[in-house]
Amino acid sequence: MIPSALPPPSPLQRWTALLFVSLAMFGNYYVYDALGPVVDLMRSQLGFSHSQIGWLYTAYSVAALLVLLAGGWFIDRFGTRLALVVFAVVCVVAAAMTAMGPDFETIVAGRFLLGLGAEPMIVAAVTVLARWFKGAELSFAFGLNLSISRLGSASADWSTGFAAPLYSNWQDPLWLATAIGGVAVAAAMLYWMHERRVEGRAHLGERAPPDELKLSQIFRFPRTYWTIVALCVVFYATVFPFRGFAINYFQQAHGLDRESAGALSSLLPMAAIVATPIFGLIVDRVGKRSLFMAAGSLLMLPLFLAVTYLPPGPLVGLPGGAEVPLTLLVCIGLFGMVFSLIPAVLWPSVAQLVDEERLGSAYAMMTFCQQLGMAAVPLVIGALNDWAGASPENPAGYTPGMWFYTALGACGLLFSWHLWWSGRGPAPQHRLDLPPSR
16 A cells, blocks of 8 residues: 555554653653753762863763754664664663763763764654644644653752662762663664554655755845844853753752752753743744743843842742742742743744745754854853852852853843844834734
């Protein structure tokens, strides 16, 4: 029977595929974020400097840049279902190498290898879902997949509580991450078998080509697109490096225990799980995309200085028994709202500005620039912390880094304000503030 004559996959088949792919991505995100809770242990037990910790995050982003430059070769070479398995295995090997250590060179090589595996694995997962889901179901499926993936990030933070006995040394939590990465491999293999079983019984559609980075397209994008790219760079270069250092920062600058610091840090991905789809629905209905981005940038601007200078306030209990100061809870809660709002508006806005046939290049270029920022900022923060002598005995040493985050936030506000202003007047430069119906 020719593929087009086959029936579409049943709902059970589609949601089973989503479950397996999402479990694989859960493991991917957990492995990446498992480093944050052991930063202080690496510093005390291995003698790593803040700059070396920054290199562990930068190595991942450098590898991601190389993968983006390679374009869609990996997916084209292996096919989506086999690519999912291959890159999940690469992530597990990378996690094991990172946990094995103990020298800096081996650990940074493990993080570099993780970037080579995790980034194309994300592309493979997106490509897989695009084959199984169509129309309105596609957005919902992508949202569920992202929510389960972010749950992996939150679980890595929660491990400071449910796996507290492992945190007597830096290696055991990373071996736990390796085991969870093994679960991701199992889920990827289950998906591979599921697709093979369904392929001859249902038509899965044509394989969607992965996004490719075409440098020839650079000068054909509108100026407004580059403003959004600039906002994307400063936003992600602020959020993810901060998350990388957050647990260590909460412990050393604010005196939180590891479990409370992990619970507080987990509010960022948890907010994204709940609020990002809600903001997406609101913006789809009312438009005003540039205004929402400006509002999110304005809200983020004072948060790092508030965390640094405001009195901590009374302790507030969190689920699980952790207690955190009220000021930190409010600031991180607001930061979680920004972490939900700006991505929900920023990425779909590109589709309003760029022709459909160039969207692949537009998103790949945007991701490339984003990874450049994420590669540079951890090195800057690590160098500032080392220069200022940041430590539990000198919590003020973390202040220069918080000012640097604030400077990035000010740049984001400038870009988003320019975007909002350019959309005003009788001849706006873009249509970002119009609802879809118009």
